[in-house]
Amino acid sequence: MTEKNRRILWLAVFIGCMLPAADLLRRLFTGDLGADPVETLIRATGDWTIKLLVAGLLLTPLTRILRNPLPVRFRRMIGLYAFFYVCIHLTLYLAVDQGLDIHAIVKDVLKRPYITFGMMAFLLLVPLAITSTRKMVARLGPKRWRQLHRAVYVAASFGAVHYYLLVKLDITWPLIYGAILTTALGWRMWQAMPLHKTLRAGA
Amino acid sequence: MLIGKKPDIASSEITPKSLWLDRRRFITGAAALGIGVALPREAANAGTLKFTKSPLSTKGEELTSLKDVTGYNNFYEFGTDKSDPAAYAGAMKTRPWTVEISGEVRKPVTLDIEDILKIAPIEERIYRHRCVEAWSMVVPWNGFSLSALINRVEPTSKAKFVEFTSLADSKTMPGLLLPYLDWPYREGLRMDEAMHPLTTLVVGLYGETLKNQNGAPLRLVVPWKYGFKGAKSIVRIRFLERQPATAWNTANPSEFGFYSNVNPEVDHPRWTQAKERRIGDFFRRPTLMFNGYGEQVASLYRGMDLKTFF
Ligand code: HEM
Numbered sequence: 001m002t003e004k005n006r007r008i009l010w011l012a013v014f015i016g017c018m019l020p021a022a023d024l025l026r027r028l029f030t031g032d033l034g035a036d037p038v039e040t041l042i043r044a045t046g047d048w049t050i051k052l053l054v055a056g057l058l059l060t061p062l063t064r065i066l067r068n069p070l071p072v073r074f075r076r077m078i079g080l081y082a083f084f085y086v087c088i089h090l091t092l093y094l095a096v097d098q099g100l101d102i103h104a105i106v107k108d109v110l111k112r113p114y115i116t117f118g119m120m121a122f123l124l125l126v127p128l129a130i131t132s133t134r135k136m137v138a139r140l141g142p143k144r145w146r147q148l149h150r151a152v153y154v155a156a157s158f159g160a161v162h163y164y165l166l167v168k169l170d171i172t173w174p175l176i177y178g179a180i181l182t183t184a185l186g187w188r189m190w191q192a193m194p195l196h197k198t199l200r201a202g203a
Numbered sequence: 204m205l206i207g208k209k210p211d212i213a214s215s216e217i218t219p220k221s222l223w224l225d226r227r228r229f230i231t232g233a234a235a236l237g238i239g240v241a242l243p244r245e246a247a248n249a250g251t252l253k254f255t256k257s258p259l260s261t262k263g264e265e266l267t268s269l270k271d272v273t274g275y276n277n278f279y280e281f282g283t284d285k286s287d288p289a290a291y292a293g294a295m296k297t298r299p300w301t302v303e304i305s306g307e308v309r310k311p312v313t314l315d316i317e318d319i320l321k322i323a324p325i326e327e328r329i330y331r332h333r334c335v336e337a338w339s340m341v342v343p344w345n346g347f348s349l350s351a352l353i354n355r356v357e358p359t360s361k362a363k364f365v366e367f368t369s370l371a372d373s374k375t376m377p378g379l380l381l382p383y384l385d386w387p388y389r390e391g392l393r394m395d396e397a398m399h400p401l402t403t404l405v406v407g408l409y410g411e412t413l414k415n416q417n418g419a420p421l422r423l424v425v426p427w428k429y430g431f432k433g434a435k436s437i438v439r440i441r442f443l444e445r446q447p448a449t450a451w452n453t454a455n456p457s458e459f460g461f462y463s464n465v466n467p468e469v470d471h472p473r474w475t476q477a478k479e480r481r482i483g484d485f486f487r488r489p490t491l492m493f494n495g496y497g498e499q500v501a502s503l504y505r506g507m508d509l510k511t512f513f
Contacts, residue, residue, distance in 0.1 A: 034274075034286070035274060035285070035482045035483075036275065036480065037485070038485055039338070039480070096485055096486065097487070099487065104478075107475075108475065111470075112473060166474075168336070169279075169381075169383040169384070169454065170283045170383060
C-alpha cells in the first residue's frame, strides 16, 4: 500500500469512528433519541466502547495472521476512540443518570456489581490512554509498554462482564463478546507459549 | 445492533391515517350500497371509546405523550427491544378474540371480547406506570375494575389467586423463539389484590381502543406494582387455590418476586429502585412507595415483611 493510500485509509477510519458520536449528536438535537434519550445515549456509547475495544485488540492477532503490519497501525486510534466513548458513557452516568449525587454514585459503585465492573474497566483504561503517545512508549520502553497494555484484555473482559450483568434476559451479545475475547486471549497465550515458539522455529 | 435482519414492518404501521380513514369512508359507502366488504384488520382495531372520568384517577401528573406510550414498550413476545412491539405487533389478530374464565368459579365461561367490553362502563383512569427497569410514565388508561368481571363469574371459597395468561401465537409473535421466558406469559395476583378497585382491566388508552403493542385487546393494569405484573393480550383468566407460577418469577425468582409491589426500599438485586426516570425527563426522581398508591393499598399487606415478599 502506498503512503498516500495509507493516509486515506487512516482518515477514513478516523472519520468512521467519529460518525456514531456525530449521529448521536444529530439525534439529540433533532429529538430523535426515542422516549428515553438518556438511556439511548448511555447504551449507544457503551455499545461503541465495547465494539471498539474488541476490534482494537483483534488488530494484533490479525496483523500476525495476515503477516501484514497494516492492521496494527490502527490500534492506538481505535483504542483511543474506545476511551473517548467510555468517557461520554461515564459522564452521562455520573452527570445525568445519577445527577452528580456523589452519595448515590459511591453506593452504586460498591453495591452494583455491573457498575463495579464498568468502573474497574474504566480505571484500567485510564493509564492505557495516558501512555498511548509515542513519547510515553519511549519513556516506558517497548517491553514495559507492551506488558502494561496487555491490561486491555482485562479491561475489555470487565466491560463484557459489566454488559452481561446489566441485561435483563437477552445475554446473546455479552456472550458473543466474551467468546471473541476468550478466543483472542487464548490465541495470544498459545503464541506466547514456549512449545509454540519451538514448533515455529522448527518449521 | 446490525445482525439479525428484522421482518418487514406490519402494514398497519405504515398506512397513513388519512389513507385508512378514506378506506373506512369507502367501506361505509359500500355498506350503504349493500355491498359486502370484509372489514380490514386495522379498521377493527382502531376506534374511539366512550368513557367517563374515574374518580380513581391520579391527579396533578402530566400525561406521557401518546407517541411514547405506544412506541416505548416491553412486550417480549415481539422482541426485547422497546421499539419491537410497535414495529411487529401489528401482525397479531385481535378479532375474533375470546377469554376463557375457569378454575375455582361457579360460572366458568368463555367470553367474547365484545361482551367483555359491555361488562361495566368504560372509564378513563390516569395512573402512574412504573417499570421494574426504573423508568415510568403516566398513562390515561380506559377500562374498568377487574372486580366487575370477577363478581360475574362468582369465585368459590377456594379461589385464593387469579392467574392471567397471555396469547402465545408463534405465527405472529417472533419473540416466542427466545427461550428466556417460559411461554405463554403468565401473571398472577392474590384474590384481594385482584378485587381491589384500582386493579383495572384495560381495553384502551387515550380514549382509543388499545393498540396491539400495548396489549390489545385486553390487558391488566395494577398501578402499585411493577409494569410486568400487567399481563397483556389476555386469553385466559383462571381462579386458583394456590399461588400460580408466573413468567418472570419462574425465569428468575431472586430478581422478580410474585408480589413485585413498587418499593423504593427493596432494590432489584442488580439495580436500585430508589429512583426512576419519568419518560420525557432527563433526571431521575424519587420512586414512591406502592408507586404513590399506598393510601389505597398498603392495608393489603399489613403484617407482611415486604423485603421477604418482594
Ligand atoms: C470499558 C468500560 C465499559 C464498557 C465496555 C461498557 C459497556 C456497556 C455496554 C455494552 C452497555 C449496554 C449497552 C446496551 O444495552 O446495548 C452499557 C450500559 C451501561 N453502562 Fe457501561 N460500559 C463501561 C463502563 C461503564 C462505567 C464506568 C459505568 C458507570 C460507572 C457504566 C454504566 C453503565 C450504565 C448505567 C449502563 C446502562 C444500563 C441500563 O440501561 O440498564 N459503564 N455499558
